[in-house]
Amino acid sequence: MINLTINNQSVSVEPGTTVLAAARKLNINIPTLCNHDDLCVAGNCRVCVVEQTGARTLIAACAMPCSDGMDIHTNTLKVRNARKHVIELLLSEHRSDCTKCYKNQNCELQSLANEFAFGDTIFLDLVEDHNYSIDRSSPSFMKDDSKCIRCQRCVRTCDQLQYISAIAVANKGAHQKISSFHNKPMSHVVCTNCGQCVNRCPTGALVEKTYIDQVWDAIYDPEKHVVVQTAPAVRIALGEDLGYDPGERVTGKMVNALKQLGFDSVLDTDFTADLTIMEEGTELLVRLKKALVDGDKKISLPMFTSCSPGWIKFIEHKYPEFLPNLSTCKSPQQMFGALAKTFYAQKRNLDPSKVVSVSIMPCTAKKFEADRPEMRASGYKDVDYVLTTRELAVMIKQAGIDFKNLSDENYDSIMGDSTGAGVIFGATGGVMEAALRTAYEIVTGREVPFKNLNITPVRGMDGVKEATVKIEGCTEDWKFLEGAELKVAIAHGLVNANKIMDMVRKGEANYHFVEIMACPGGCLGGGGQPIPTNAEIRKNRMKAIYSEDEHMVLRKSHLNPEVIAIYKDFLGKPNSKVSHELLHTHYVERDHF
Amino acid sequence: MEQKALTKVGLIFEKIDPKEVLQKAYNMTSNEIIQAMLDSGLKGRGGAGFPTGLKWKYTAAEKEPEKYIVCNADEGEPGTFKDREILDRVSVKVHGGMAIAGKAIGATKGIVYLRGEYRYMLPQIMIELKEFHKMIHTIGFDFNIEYRMGSGAYICGEESALFESIEGKRGEPRNKPPYPTVSGVFGKPTSINNVETLVTAMMIINHGAQKFSQYGTKDSRGSKVFSVSGDTPTPGIFELELGMTVQQFVNEFGDGDTKAVQVGGASGFCVPRKKFAETIIGFEGVPTGGSMKLFNSSRSMYNVLHNYLDFFAEESCGQCTPCRVGCQQLLKGIERLKSMK
Numbered sequence: 023m024i025n026l027t028i029n030n031q032s033v034s035v036e037p038g039t040t041v042l043a044a045a046r047k048l049n050i051n052i053p054t055l056c057n058h059d060d061l062c063v064a065g066n067c068r069v070c071v072v073e074q075t076g077a078r079t080l081i082a083a084c085a086m087p088c089s090d091g092m093d094i095h096t097n098t099l100k101v102r103n104a105r106k107h108v109i110e111l112l113l114s115e116h117r118s119d120c121t122k123c124y125k126n127q128n129c130e131l132q133s134l135a136n137e138f139a140f141g142d143t144i145f146l147d148l149v150e151d152h153n154y155s156i157d158r159s160s161p162s163f164m165k166d167d168s169k170c171i172r173c174q175r176c177v178r179t180c181d182q183l184q185y186i187s188a189i190a191v192a193n194k195g196a197h198q199k200i201s202s203f204h205n206k207p208m209s210h211v212v213c214t215n216c217g218q219c220v221n222r223c224p225t226g227a228l229v230e231k232t233y234i235d236q237v238w239d240a241i242y243d244p245e246k247h248v249v250v251q252t253a254p255a256v257r258i259a260l261g262e263d264l265g266y267d268p269g270e271r272v273t274g275k276m277v278n279a280l281k282q283l284g285f286d287s288v289l290d291t292d293f294t295a296d297l298t299i300m301e302e303g304t305e306l307l308v309r310l311k312k313a314l315v316d317g318d319k320k321i322s323l324p325m326f327t328s329c330s331p332g333w334i335k336f337i338e339h340k341y342p343e344f345l346p347n348l349s350t351c352k353s354p355q356q357m358f359g360a361l362a363k364t365f366y367a368q369k370r371n372l373d374p375s376k377v378v379s380v381s382i383m384p385c386t387a388k389k390f391e392a393d394r395p396e397m398r399a400s401g402y403k404d405v406d407y408v409l410t411t412r413e414l415a416v417m418i419k420q421a422g423i424d425f426k427n428l429s430d431e432n433y434d435s436i437m438g439d440s441t442g443a444g445v446i447f448g449a450t451g452g453v454m455e456a457a458l459r460t461a462y463e464i465v466t467g468r469e470v471p472f473k474n475l476n477i478t479p480v481r482g483m484d485g486v487k488e489a490t491v492k493i494e495g496c497t498e499d500w501k502f503l504e505g506a507e508l509k510v511a512i513a514h515g516l517v518n519a520n521k522i523m524d525m526v527r528k529g530e531a532n533y534h535f536v537e538i539m540a541c542p543g544g545c546l547g548g549g550g551q552p553i554p555t556n557a558e559i560r561k562n563r564m565k566a567i568y569s570e571d572e573h574m575v576l577r578k579s580h581l582n583p584e585v586i587a588i589y590k591d592f593l594g595k596p597n598s599k600v601s602h603e604l605l606h607t608h609y610v611e612r613d614h615f
Numbered sequence: 616m617e618q619k620a621l622t623k624v625g626l627i628f629e630k631i632d633p634k635e636v637l638q639k640a641y642n643m644t645s646n647e648i649i650q651a652m653l654d655s656g657l658k659g660r661g662g663a664g665f666p667t668g669l670k671w672k673y674t675a676a677e678k679e680p681e682k683y684i685v686c687n688a689d690e691g692e693p694g695t696f697k698d699r700e701i702l703d704r705v706s707v708k709v710h711g712g713m714a715i716a717g718k719a720i721g722a723t724k725g726i727v728y729l730r731g732e733y734r735y736m737l738p739q740i741m742i743e744l745k746e747f748h749k750m751i752h753t754i755g756f757d758f759n760i761e762y763r764m765g766s767g768a769y770i771c772g773e774e775s776a777l778f779e780s781i782e783g784k785r786g787e788p789r790n791k792p793p794y795p796t797v798s799g800v801f802g803k804p805t806s807i808n809n810v811e812t813l814v815t816a817m818m819i820i821n822h823g824a825q826k827f828s829q830y831g832t833k834d835s836r837g838s839k840v841f842s843v844s845g846d847t848p849t850p851g852i853f854e855l856e857l858g859m860t861v862q863q864f865v866n867e868f869g870d871g872d873t874k875a876v877q878v879g880g881a882s883g884f885c886v887p888r889k890k891f892a893e894t895i896i897g898f899e900g901v902p903t904g905g906s907m908k909l910f911n912s913s914r915s916m917y918n919v920l921h922n923y924l925d926f927f928a929e930e931s932c933g934q935c936t937p938c939r940v941g942c943q944q945l946l947k948g949i950e951r952l953k954s955m956k
Contacts, residue, residue, distance in 0.1 A: 065790045066934045085790040111940035146947050148940070172933065191785060191933070194768060196943045198933025 026092035041083040041094055042070060052096055053105065053134055055112075055224050056173035057084040059556040060542070061182060067173050068108045069134065072096045080104055106138045107145075114145040115152065116225065117168035123226040128553060130224035131171060151196075159207035161393045162215035162386040163230050163549075165189075170200055170227035176219035183542060184516040186336070188213035200227075203615065212339045212615065214516065216332035216540045217386030217410075217549020230386050230550060233407040234417055240378040240406070241284040248378045249366065250285040251358045251437075252276065254292055255384040255448030255545035256411045258566035262552035262559075263415030264425045269562030271570055274430020279418050280382075281431060287370075290433045291381065292440030294354040294361070295447040295456070297588070298329065299579035301605055302351045302453075303461040304596035306535055307500070315502045322346040324511075324526065324533040327453050329353045331391035332540025332549075334609065336516050341523050342611035350606040354447065355381050355388055356397050359404030360604040361437065365592050369436055374400060380407045382414045384448070384548030387540065396607045410550025439584035442475075442570070442577035449567040450514035450544035451480035451487060454537040458491060458510075460580045465493060465500040475577050481568070483543060483561065485518035486511065488533075510535045515542040617832040618895060619858030621867050624830065624838035626818050627811065627854050633707045634750055636821045640715045641754050643820075645675055648719040652816060654824035656836030661687055661772075661809030662879055662904030667816065670806050673796035674720040677804035682722035684713045685781070685800055685807040688729045689765045689772040692880030693926065694906035697840040698810040699733055700852045705814065706740050710747045710760055712813025715820055717758045720806050725760040728777050731767040769930035774799075774807045776932065787932045809904070811840055831857035835897030839905065845877075846870050846911035860900075862891040864907065872911040880906035881923045885916075920949060 023034040028045050035044045040063070045052050056067040065085030072083045075093035080101065083094075095101065113135060120126050154168035174191060177200060181187045188211050192201035202211045220228045240248050257273040266272065280288040306325050313321040328334060328349040337344060352360070358381070363374040381388065385408075391397065392405040409417070418425055433439070443459055446452030455477045462470040470477060470491075479489040491508045511533045513519045519538045525531040541547045543560035546567060571577060579585065593600050640648060652668030659665045674682060686709060690698040702709060713725040729737065744760060751758060763781050765771050771780045775789035778800040799805020808816075815837065819827045830837045835857035844850045847868045855864075865873045876886045878901040886894050886901060894900050896907075910919060924946040931938045 063790060066936070068936050082790070087792060108936050111936050111944065114944065115940050145944050146951065148943055148947065151943070151947070172936075172939065174934075191787075194770070194933050195927075195929045195931040195939065196933075197929075198931075198939060 024088050024090050026088050026090065026094065028094040029096055035088050037087075039088050041072060041081070041086045041088055041092070044088050045083060045094070045096060050096055052083045053137070054084055055130060055134065055171065056175060058175050058178075058222055060222070061175060061178040064174050064178065067112070067171065069105060071101060071104050071108070073098045073101050109134050109139045110143045110145050112171045113139060113143070114148045116171055117149050117154070123169070124229045124232065125226035129226060157202075157208050158231070159209035160213065160215060160390070161209070161231060162389040163208070163217055163220050163228060165208060166227050166229075167199055169225045171225055172198060172200065173224060174200070175222045175224065176200060176228055179218045179222050182517065183218055184214065184216060184540070185520045186212060186214060186516060189219065212613070214332040214335040214339075214540055215387040215390040216516070218541060219549075220386060221549050221551065221553055221555050230410050230413065231389060232413055233389075233409060234413050234420075237380055237407050237409060237417070240380070245376055246378045247286045247370075247372050247376055248284075248380060249287045249289055249362050250280055250380045250382060251289050251291045251294075251355065251362075252280070252382045253355065253384055253448065253545060254295060254445045254452075254567065255548060255551070255563070256382050256414065258448065258546065258563050258570060259384060259551045260411050260415060263412060264418065267562075268559040269566045271566050272425075273570065274432070275425060275428040276414075277433055278428040278431035279423050279425060282423055283417055283421055285380070287434045289358070289437045290440045290444070291354045291358055292444030292447070293437045293582065293584060294357040295444035296441055296579035296582040296585045297357055297605070298351055298354050298453075299443060299456050299460050300585060300589070300596045301601060302327065302349050303457050303464065305349055305351065306457070307461060307464065308597065310534065311502065314506070324531070324536045325349055327537045329447065329453055330538065330540045330545075331385070331387040333516065333519060333538045335387065335390070335612070336519060336540065337523070338609055338612040339614060340520070341527065344523065344526065345609045345611065348609055350608065352397070352605055352607045353388075353391065355383060355408070356391065356404055356607070357605045358437065359392070359397065360399040361588075363400035363402050363404060364604060365588065366437055374402055378406050379404065380409065381405050382409050382411065384411050384545045384551045385541075386410060386549040388550070399604045412550060412552060415552070436584060439582055440574075441579055441582045442572070442574035443579040444582070445570045445574065446567055448545045449481070449564050450539050451482070451512045451537065452544060452567070454480045454510055454512050454535070456579055457535070459578045462491065462493070463578065463580070465497065465503055466495050467497045468495065476568075480510070480512055483557070483564070485515060486513050486521055488512075508535065509533045510537070512537045514539040514544050514547075516540050616895060616899060617858065618860060619832060619856050621859040621863040622856040624854045624856055626822075626838060627701065627708075627814055627840055628704055631708075631821055633711050633817075634754070636817055637711055637714060637751060637756070638754050640718060640820045641756060643718075645719050645721065648715060648820070649675060651819055651824045652719075655819045655827040656831075657812065657815055657819060657827065658835070658898060659809055660811035660815060660839060660904065662692065662883075662902060664898050664902050667808065667812055670796060670808070671716060671719045673794075674804050674806040677797060679804050681724075681803045682720055683800050683803055683805040684716045684720065684722050684725040685777070685805055686713055686725065686727040686810060686813055687772065687774065687777060687807055688727050688733070688810050689777060690730050690733075690810070691769045691772045692882065692904055692906050693923070694842060694844050694877065694880050694908045695904055696842045697852050697905040699736070701810050701814055701840070702733070702736060702740065706743045707747055708814040708817050709810050710744060712808070712815075712817040713760055714751050714756050714758045715816055716806055716808060716813065718756065720804070722806070723757050723759065725758060726781060726800065727760060727762045728771070728781060729762055729764055731765040734764060737762065737764075768932070769926075770932040777807070778805070787934050811905070832895075832897060832899065834899040839903075841903070841907050842905045843868050843907045843909070845909035846873065846914070847909045857897045859896055860892055861886050861894045861896060864896060865891055865909065868907070869909055870911055873909050874912045874914070875910045875916065877906070877908040877910070877919070879903035881926055885919075917949070917953060921946070924949065
């Protein structure tokens with residue numbers, strides 16, 4: 023152990039601990055900007071400078087490992103002056119139009135300015151000296167260089183968590199900036215729109231593209247019937263933006279709030295998550311039959327899940343030769359959209375051209391997905407507007423709703439019923455677990471052999487998870503699977519997806535079914551979720567997801583009464599012709615650069 | 616304070632038999648070589664002045680089997696041009712110094728990071744390097760040198776940014792610790808030395824530590840190559856004993872009207888006339904990597920400062936706030952002062 027003192031308090035830490043971490047152990051707050059718990063040390067903003075007795079210069083607490091006998095002071099005159107100057111220097115390059123900024127009151131730079139840099143500054147305004155630009159090309163997010171403080175959190179996120187490097191540092195000195203490849207528009211580079219950078223940007227330089235006003239317009243238009251769907255991971259995170267601690271389930275209040283906002287029908291993406299299981303599970307079993315029984319060499323295995331639009335764009339760019347391995351199922355959001363303007367409109371006797379379909383997603387890539395030309399199976403844009411969890415919180419605040427004191431409401435019908443299998447789509451491993459709960463039962467007629475239906479091997483925050491399920495006691499139709507070992511794998515965060523894809527490409531993986539989610543933790547850590555994010559917060563959200571599942575009466579997708587009904591009334595059976603028209607899609611190869 | 620008269624020395628460029636010196640080094644143990652460097656009091660000639668013997672000692676102590684000697688030939692400090700001359704005239708001594716350092720720390724690989732603008736020297740150096748490799752391999756050295764080219768960024772002269780650049784990344788300094796002796800290029804223990812340091816090391820092996828330490832003062836042992844430029848009738852490269860005052864230097868090289876000397880390049884010190892007599896050129900006073908720029912009374916010091924700030928606003932890597940924004944503030948600030956707005 024290493025012993026040191028910080029502000030005259032002694033502390034012992036493991037070797038390699040930074041001064042910042044040691045200070046946190048003593049509950050001494052050292053302000054930071056470029057530091058983020060999910061990312062490697064950068065040490066570039068210098069907000070965290072502290073004084074080390076005997077050292078010639080101030081040191082960056084986030085980057086300096088503790089050493090024996092260190093005597094650190096975090097609040098000396100020298101430190102305060104330096105800190106104030108650093109923040110003022112950052113502000114001199116930053117377009118401080120805070121009152122007009124989407125991140126107003128949710129901005130780390132603003133908070134620091136509030137603490138350290140109020141009043142006059144000795145520095146000159148440099149904003150006009152820079153030729154800043156705003157990139158609005160992506161349907162998912164905007165990049166405003168005039169708000170950027172060059173902390174490189176986004177760069178590290180894109181590289182270390184997502185293995186994309188859509189953005190990187192370009193130029194030097196005064197001209198240094200965070201740039202896309204050759205400074206091309208974000209819509210024209212290898213970017214998955216996952217929004218993890220947005221989640222970690224401390225200022226308003228990277229924000230989602232908002233469609234709040236368009237949604238209000240639709241709600242206020244008496245001609246329009248506005249339906250809203252809510253993704254599984256929204257209900258366990260929305261509370262964070264409305265005064266709750268991470269991990270609080272606010273499903274009933276959220277449904278109530280949506281009704282108060284004026285949506286005509288408040289429905290659940292979990293319904294189409296259950297539907298996805300029926301379609302995707304059947305697809306998997308058909309693939310296995312064709313490959314194992316019919317010996318069809320053209321069948322591509324392993325089959326990959328297709329719920330995560332960030333992952334889809336990743337594979338389209340980086341591993342296009344494996345596009346046939348992707349399940350042809352649309353994501354639950356898009357299945358919902360296609361059904362909203364067909365099945366739902368018919369049932370409710372509505373003109374589909376008057377139906378506006380809105381989705382609340384933990385995701386920024388969903389905005390891109392809704393814009394894909396493939397997603398117009400209903401004859402209209404299947405999902406008109408995608409809002410993030412954060413945008414929904416903004417609308418709730420705009421409407422003056424007292425969220426904490428709302429009563430719990432239930433989802434409307436039709437397409438509002440769901441099971442626990444649908445809700446766990448929001449956590450990494452959840453799609454796999456839901457699929458196994460149903461597929462195993464289809465094949466064997468019995469429940470999956472896990473206590474209380476909880477398939478724990480596919481749960482948790484490990485980057486890559488593997489599991490094997492032995493199939494025994496098959497029913498007559500599925501005898502060919504008797505004794506087979508179904509090998510599955512799960513990855514979350516594209517850096518882990520890449521690990522799996524690398525193994526698959528090299529022929530080192532013999533999986534049958536692989537679930538991949540673009541974001542760390544799955545959708546619960548999505549780019550559209552409340553800010554901030556870190557491992558602890560994601561862990562709490564994950565607990566909430568599984569608790570939500572445990573509290574459901576039905577926990578297997580094939581038992582969802584509305585799912586049973588839609589097959590009876592409308593779709594026929596899984597993978598039917600109607601299903602293929604509305605619920606399945608195809609993918610496109612995209613440039614590698 | 617100890618002080619020496621201005622004395623011209625001729626050790627760096629003196630004619631030697633490199634094979635003989637290298638044979639001598641080959642017969643020494645790692646510890647003996649390091650001890651010779653420690654005894655000599657040699658400090659790094661790039662400007663920062665870290666004791667070379669210590670640097671080698673720390674790197675030698677690392678357990679990792681793969682280590683590197685890197686020669687910093689990214690001479691980019693404004694007003695410095697001595698390394699160019701050294702590589703041009705006695706590249707064999709640079710390479711020899713690397714082989715000796717390799718022997719001392721237990722490295723078999725050497726990399727020279729050559730300033731982008733010096734690419735024109737490469738064909739000739741490659742011919743000399745081929746000969747050199749042949750020679751040291753006959754002696755028995757297990758050591759090979761390769762060249763990597765810089766691309767013009769000033770910051771890549773900073774050791775850890777230089778490593779990043781060698782690794783093919785954007786040239787940005789790393790957080791330290793870990794220091795290069797623990798984790799340098801490719802994450803391996805690395806001793807990174809300036810061109811002149813390596814030549815001086817070879818000279819110390821040749822003549823012995825004692826001869827070297829006779830020159831200079833307690834804090835600044837030996838002699839040093841200076842790049843003299845600006846308002847001087849005799850610009851060029853001069854090897855001088857350390858420990859002289861700026862006044863003595865100006866007496867020798869000035870044009871009779873010197874009002875200031877910029878010692879150590881843009882990131883160094885500007886010594887005004889009234890401080891000439893009391894300022895010693897060396898680690899006890901104003902250290903320098905070699906750059907000595909003289910300004911006479913016809914020069915506007917505002918323009919000098921503006922030039923340097925312009926340089927730094929351009930050449931900061933841009934990573935850290937105080938440097939990236941601070942340089943812009945200083946530049947804009949003095950422009951405001953001048954225009955009185």
